Amino acid sequence: MSDYEKVKFVLVLMVGSQITRLFPLLVNSQRVNRILSRNKETLGLLVTISVLLYMLKNLAFEMESLIIISSAVMTFLIQYLFGMLLISLLAGSLVYFFSIGIL
């Protein structure tokens, strides 16, 4: 690639990735705010669930997927019951590695 093409590559990538992020600046945020104000937390919950489902899209009925799901359930329970983020992630990772090691 020539230097010109490299600069073009970075610029296209930069504009392409920033245009969607800066889009909310263009819309009337007050109006959107009014629409979203009642359901903001619920929307956050829905978006988080969607992201999680998107991440799990490649799961199949196989042992590793089951291990990931069960480790994730344990992570969820620790965070939900005790509110300890790092501990929940470490516990999930430990169970994952331990189970993969046994396999």
Add this chain to the structure above:
Amino acid sequence: MSLGFKEIFIKSAPIALSYLILGGAFGAIFASKGGTPIEAFFISLSCYAGAAQFLAIEFYKADFSAWLLFASVCIINLRHIIYGLNLISYFPRGIVRIYLLSSLTDESFGISGLYDKEKLTKKNWMLIFGLNHFYWVFGCVLGSILNSQSDSFNRYANVLLVFFFTSVLANIIRTKRTA
């Protein structure tokens, strides 16, 4: 209420781990395609988009289609519009808001769910998003310098992200219950 650096740093630790691994994987693959650490630095600093950056590697060759790259990146990043609309009212006004929007990623959106967003100050927002940005840039540059690929590392980074979002989900439900 202003949060301290220590609290924000501890909460950002899972992001640091996954970003260093994923960013490292991007840097390594990018370097194997002929990219330099300086290019990896500028791409990760200005684009800061995980999936889009991995996709862009396929276009990193002479005579690439700029329009196709642009359209593909826009489509992949469409979800950022929802994230932005959801968070924009919490962001402080001015140049800080532009930075926060331009550095909005899945993980930054997720980690904001761990805080009481109404109470975050301008400094807190900058620290939360700035730390994540730093981890990503550092991981990408480090990966392009070390140039070593590891599938198991990459796989663990993705699993860790699943655990992270599970924790975020649990935290949102927990907060809703106690509110």
